[in-house]
Amino acid sequence: MNLLNPFYTQVDFKNGTFEPYEKKSKHYLSDLQGFFYFNDSLQEELKKEDRLVYEVYAREVPLEEGHLLHCITKIYPGDVGGEFFMTKGHFHQKIENAELYLCTSGKGLLNMQGVNGESSYIEMTRGVWSYIPPGWAHRTINIDDNTPFVFISVWPADSGYNYDKVLEEGFNKIFVKKANKEGYRIIVGK
Numbered sequence: 001m002n003l004l005n006p007f008y009t010q011v012d013f014k015n016g017t018f019e020p021y022e023k024k025s026k027h028y029l030s031d032l033q034g035f036f037y038f039n040d041s042l043q044e045e046l047k048k049e050d051r052l053v054y055e056v057y058a059r060e061v062p063l064e065e066g067h068l069l070h071c072i073t074k075i076y077p078g079d080v081g082g083e084f085f086m087t088k089g090h091f092h093q094k095i096e097n098a099e100l101y102l103c104t105s106g107k108g109l110l111n112m113q114g115v116n117g118e119s120s121y122i123e124m125t126r127g128v129w130s131y132i133p134p135g136w137a138h139r140t141i142n143i144d145d146n147t148p149f150v151f152i153s154v155w156p157a158d159s160g161y162n163y164d165k166v167l168e169e170g171f172n173k174i175f176v177k178k179a180n181k182e183g184y185r186i187i188v189g190k
């Protein structure tokens with residue numbers, strides 16, 4: 001067995017980032033084609049501006065069983081036709097792999113959908129540590145109009161991603177802004 005040297009990461013709770021990181025990815029509205037329920041609103045929005053929706057800072061570990069990937073995700077405030085800014089959402093390719101999300105700042109939702117369309121969600125505020133069991137697709141949503149929603153993820157390094165099932169089936173709960181008010185309401189998607 002080749003031993004990897006132990007290491008640590010410094011989380012910046014104020015800025016919703018960490019250091020060091022080997023990978024940083026930025027996800028714009030144009031990268032989320034097919035993921036928003038209000039697709040017409042997305043196309044309208046894209047004619048105006050391709051806004052930054054979320055960014056992910058990640059540590060690099062071997063993508064092998066036994067290792068744990070870990071990253072921090074920062075979702076900016078915003079919406080598309082009332083549908084809050086969110087991550088794409090995915091099943092793990094290795095569907096039996098679970099994941100942990102710990103919210104470090106902001107206010108969000110963890111929307112989950114089981115393989116047979118089961119639905120569940122958790123409100124995430126600083127300190128809420130959520131368990132995503134095997135078999136659940138997971139998408140995070142920023143429900144605050146002014147502040148980024150930030151959370152840390154830890155998951156088995158051999159998990160992989162399956163975005164296709166989410167693209168094909170969508171999530172059956174869609175979270176949208178309340179008109180002229182704080183908070184969210186749920187509409188039933190596909």
Ligand code: S6P
Nearest residue numbers: 056071073087088089090153155
């Ligand atoms: C990975 C984990 C997170 C997400 C990240 C972006 O298993 O769930 O690190 O990758 O929050 O979400 P998405 O759905 O665009 O990959």
Ligand code: ZN
Nearest residue numbers: 092099138155
């Ligand atoms: Zn995941």
